Amino acid sequence: MLLGAHVSTAGGCRNAPPRAAAIGASAIQVFTKQPNRWAEVEVVDDECSAFRSGIQEHGVVFANAHDSYLINLATADPILRERSYAAFVGELRRADRLGLHALVTHPGNATDGDLPRGLAQNAELIERALEEVRGTVAVLLETTAGSGKVIGSRFDELAEMIARINPATRDRVGVCVDTCHVYAAGYDLRGDYDGVVNQLADTVGLHKVGLFHLNDSATPFASRKDRHAAIGEGSLGDEPFRRLMTDTRFAHVPKVLETPKGDDSKDMVSLDLMNLARLRSYLRDGEPAP
Structure with missing residues (x-):
């Protein structure tokens, strides 16, 4: 089970692996720059080497970045659009240099209300x-909650975006x-878990x-x-x-x-x-589903 949390890179990306170790994480997510600023940063060779070494030393098997909000x-x-594209390329370059497995991105907002154009x-x-x-860094389109004109709250929208990408890079x-x-967004994981997973399988795969x-x-x-809540303490249960x-x-x-972190x-x-610990308790208490 590859399990962990979003961990801080305060002070540099090299600090993320020890923070992963402090919570016993085998998977982590990081920001490679401040997510609410346009200013670009470059991860230098020493920083990349220290991060890669730390990942191996502390037993992190999977690491991804989340791009700028x-x-x-x-x-x-x-x-x-052009500013966003340049920033996205920057995110991909940093992820590649750090040896990350994936880059998570929000599908964006069709600000003119034209969903087909936005997709x-x-x-x-x-x-x-x-x-x-x-390189090998994957781009993962994140499901969204569906407020306003945001894209990606429906599985079929994600599937359409993937289908539009050239097969040479689609993998x-x-x-x-x-x-x-x-x-x-309206997928009832609490009341119809199997139905939601079946919809995901039938559209995205x-x-x-x-x-x-x-x-x-x-x-x-x-x-x-x-609005995120601690595991088992929100409306999902x-x-x-x-x-x-x-x-x-x-x-x-x-x-x-990505649960609330405190101050x-x-x-x-x-x-x-x-x-x-709560998530791991479900593994101890439950039998694997067929």
Whole structure:
């Protein structure tokens, strides 16, 4: 079971692996730059070497980055589109230099309300970026909660974006399923776990699921609000996570927490440990699903 959390890179990416070790993580997610600023950063050779060495030393098997929250590859604004594309390429380059397995990205916001244009443009820019930045880093389209004109709250939208990408690079594109987001978007993981997984299989395909973000929801079902809660303490409750942790179809898929962290480093560690312990308890208590 590849299990962990989003960990801080404060002070440099080299600090992430020891923080992973502090919570017993075999999978981690990081930011390679400040997610709410456009300013680009370069990860220098020493930083990359230290990060790669730390990953091996501390037993982290899977590591991914989440891209900047400012990036919108579906925007109708030509200036923001080019700025977003340049930032996305920068994210891919840093992920490649650090030896990360994947880059998670939000599918963006069709600011003009034209969903077909937004889907097509997002796929086109991702394809172009993958051609520009060769390597093995996968791009994982994250499921969204569905507020406003955001793309990616429906499985069929993610499937269409993937289908639009050239087969030569399509194998580097998959999805990241966020449990809070899909529940908020109207997929009832609590009341119909099997039905939701079947829909995912029929549209995207389970082989395209490259990562899970494990988050409970602080808002009710189908709220279309992205508000995370601690595992088992939100409107999703324990059962969907017990099913997911014991579902053999996803046993090989990395799973990371994005649950609330608290205000200081001690809180971050203790809260991550609490949530991870709860997830591991589902493995001990439950029988693997067929």
